[in-house]
Amino acid sequence: DNWGLWVVASxxxxxxxxxxxxxxxxxxxxxxxxxxxxxxxxxxATLTGVLVAGRAGLSMLAAPLAxxxxxxTGNRWLVVAGALAIGVVSMWMLxxxxxxxxxxxxxxxxxxxxxxxxxxTALTGDLVSHEQRGRAIGLVHTASDLGSAVGPPIxxxxxxxxxxxxIYVMCxxxxxxxxxxxxxxxFIKANFxxxxxxxxxxxxx
Numbered sequence: 001d002n003w004g005l006w007v008v009a010s011x012x013x014x015x016x017x018x019x020x021x022x023x024x025x026x027x028x029x030x031x032x033x034x035x036x037x038x039x040x041x042x043x044x045a046t047l048t049g050v051l052v053a054g055r056a057g058l059s060m061l062a063a064p065l066a067x068x069x070x071x072x073t074g075n076r077w078l079v080v081a082g083a084l085a086i087g088v089v090s091m092w093m094l095x096x097x098x099x100x101x102x103x104x105x106x107x108x109x110x111x112x113x114x115x116x117x118x119x120x121t122a123l124t125g126d127l128v129s130h131e132q133r134g135r136a137i138g139l140v141h142t143a144s145d146l147g148s149a150v151g152p153p154i155x156x157x158x159x160x161x162x163x164x165x166x167i168y169v170m171c172x173x174x175x176x177x178x179x180x181x182x183x184x185x186x187f188i189k190a191n192f193x194x195x196x197x198x199x200x201x202x203x204x205x
Contacts, residue, residue: 021151
């Protein structure tokens with residue numbers, strides 16, 4: 001369970017790093033590049049504000065839906081893996097010049113943010129006892145703040161060298177790495193449970 005908590009903390013840190021760090025810091029630049037090639041009579045700040053509000057709304061909708069899906073399937077990690085896979089796709093969409101793909105990428109990233117946030121909260125409660133819950137939540141929030149804090153400076157530090165496209169490819173890679181971590185953790189946990197069950201059966205015989 002301790003390893004599971006560290007995986008959850010890393011998930012929260014990466015979720016915030018991408019959503020409230022990198023993407024929040026670069027969304028205005030993305031909109032600015034888009035408006036250069038689009039004959040829309042709307043300001044960068046106005047359109048960015050609309051997109052930020054839309055992201056928040058989608059994230060709010062995704063959180064309870066993800067929570068309900070995890071309760072129904074009985075496997076929160078499966079929902080996490082699905083959200084991370086969608087996260088990879090959403091970041092990849094932001095590397096294109098197609099407006100529909102850009103908007104879809106922004107929307108999907110918001111869904112991923114809400115889904116992962118709900119799963120982080122649920123998994124934290126699942127993995128630790130009531131007596132340890134305070135420390136566990138503290139660890140998760142520390143990872144959350146760290147991700148939010150380092151996202152913008154990393155994005156702007158790398159921007160002159162790799163551009164917006166490179167930054168979003170980096171975010172896609174970060175989601176992909178976390179997906180691998182989650183899948184490996186689940187594989188190891190399943191093997192451990194299987195071996196423990198086999199040992200119990202042998203002892204009973």
